[in-house]
Amino acid sequence: MKEQVFTVIKRDRVLFAIALILSILITGWYLYIHSFDLNTTERIRQLWGSMYQVMAIFGCIIGFRASKKWSGYKSIIGNAILFFSIGLLLQSFGQSVDSYYNFFQNQAIPYPSMGDIGFFGSVIAYIVGAGYLLKATGFQFIVKSMRKKLLVVIVPLIVLISCYLFFLQGYTFDWSNKIKILLDFGYPLGQAIYVSIALIAYLISRNYNLGAMKWPLLFLLIALAFQYFADFTFLYQANANTWYVGGLNDYLYFISYFSMTLALLYMGGVRRILPEL
Amino acid sequence: MVTATSIYNKISLRIVQEQAVIVGSLAWEIAAKVHGLVIVNNEDVAITGISKTVINDLVIQFEKVFGTFADDVCKHAVSDLLPELPTEDIPTTLK
Numbered sequence: 001m002k003e004q005v006f007t008v009i010k011r012d013r014v015l016f017a018i019a020l021i022l023s024i025l026i027t028g029w030y031l032y033i034h035s036f037d038l039n040t041t042e043r044i045r046q047l048w049g050s051m052y053q054v055m056a057i058f059g060c061i062i063g064f065r066a067s068k069k070w071s072g073y074k075s076i077i078g079n080a081i082l083f084f085s086i087g088l089l090l091q092s093f094g095q096s097v098d099s100y101y102n103f104f105q106n107q108a109i110p111y112p113s114m115g116d117i118g119f120f121g122s123v124i125a126y127i128v129g130a131g132y133l134l135k136a137t138g139f140q141f142i143v144k145s146m147r148k149k150l151l152v153v154i155v156p157l158i159v160l161i162s163c164y165l166f167f168l169q170g171y172t173f174d175w176s177n178k179i180k181i182l183l184d185f186g187y188p189l190g191q192a193i194y195v196s197i198a199l200i201a202y203l204i205s206r207n208y209n210l211g212a213m214k215w216p217l218l219f220l221l222i223a224l225a226f227q228y229f230a231d232f233t234f235l236y237q238a239n240a241n242t243w244y245v246g247g248l249n250d251y252l253y254f255i256s257y258f259s260m261t262l263a264l265l266y267m268g269g270v271r272r273i274l275p276e277l
Numbered sequence: 278m279v280t281a282t283s284i285y286n287k288i289s290l291r292i293v294q295e296q297a298v299i300v301g302s303l304a305w306e307i308a309a310k311v312h313g314l315v316i317v318n319n320e321d322v323a324i325t326g327i328s329k330t331v332i333n334d335l336v337i338q339f340e341k342v343f344g345t346f347a348d349d350v351c352k353h354a355v356s357d358l359l360p361e362l363p364t365e366d367i368p369t370t371l372k
Contacts, residue, residue, distance in 0.1 A: 071301020078301050136299060138346040141353070211344030275306045277341045 045246025050099030059261030066268030083129030094118030
């Protein structure tokens with residue numbers, strides 16, 4: 001595994017270096033902003049909040065490039081990478097719309113807004129990508145024993161029930177705004193679906209020999225877990241009215257874009273070395 | 278009449294095509310490394326070596342990339358073709 005990681009990083013060292021430098025700059029800026037009193041930094045936090053999506057855009061370009069190497073929509077792995085890249089692009093679209101309200105209009109982000117096309121669209125893209133990833137980890141061949149079939153039922157059930165208890169218990173329906181209801185349910189349930197698929201993929205394939213593809217696929221699953229952690233934190237903070245622009249949750253989103261970028265970069269790099277095995 | 282050679286050709290083509298569904302053109306690149314297997318325009322294959330050995334080598338090459346998963350994909354891909362061969366002629370990697 002170590003040898004594979006070193007070879008991939010060595011061959012794509014320029015792109016890995018760009019991702020790393022971007023992450024250091026954005027993290028440094030975040031820490032600098034947070035060394036001041038929160039009430040005095042609103043404009044600069046808004047600016048930071050509108051800038052860190054550069055990592056999502058970089059990751060998306062890297063992902064499209066990697067997907068093409070894996071034959072794009074013509075292969076299962078190419079499709080998985082393609083949909084994760086589309087997810088990043090949609091996240092970036094949502095971030096841009098939010099930033100427009102925040103930074104240029106200097107007003108609170110309306111909900112629902114155009115940005116939700118990006119954010120909700122990214123949830124759908126991640127579900128589709130996770131589905132392809134599940135296929136790429138040999139789901140169809142492994143899930144034969146009763147224990148594993150049970151896992152496929154139990155994992156999503158636990159995640160969906162937890163998500164309901166956390167975010168939707170006691171929900172008050174306002175039928176005058178049907179899109180809001182759709183999004184209020186769609187975000188936590190959609191996120192629960194993609195993380196369930198990722199968890200199933202990990203749990204059923206962890207003892208299955210995936211050869212040289214084990215670590216590249218695992219990196220994508222880890223990146224998806226980071227994305228879920230950021231999404232979960234956003235919903236939690238938004239429900240508790242503790243979310244603010246340029247705060248910890250935005251930084252978690254940045255980390256999730258960074259980890260997805262690294263995973264996509266790795267997938268593209270590993271494609272180059274596999275024919276040499 | 279279906280000859281053993283044409284069944285072996287079908288088996289090797291099916292294996293590469295099924296692997297290509299998962300990994301795309303990489304499957305053809307991997308197949309091209311197998312001695313005794315000729316790749317035609319990334320859409321067809323022709324066995325020029327000893328058929329059983331070529332198919333065994335092909336499966337082993339895919340195993341290097343995708344481990345047991347590749348093995349399972351290969352076996353599943355050709356499960357309907359194997360009964361056309363006498364048991365002793367079935368490549369060991371597909372048994």
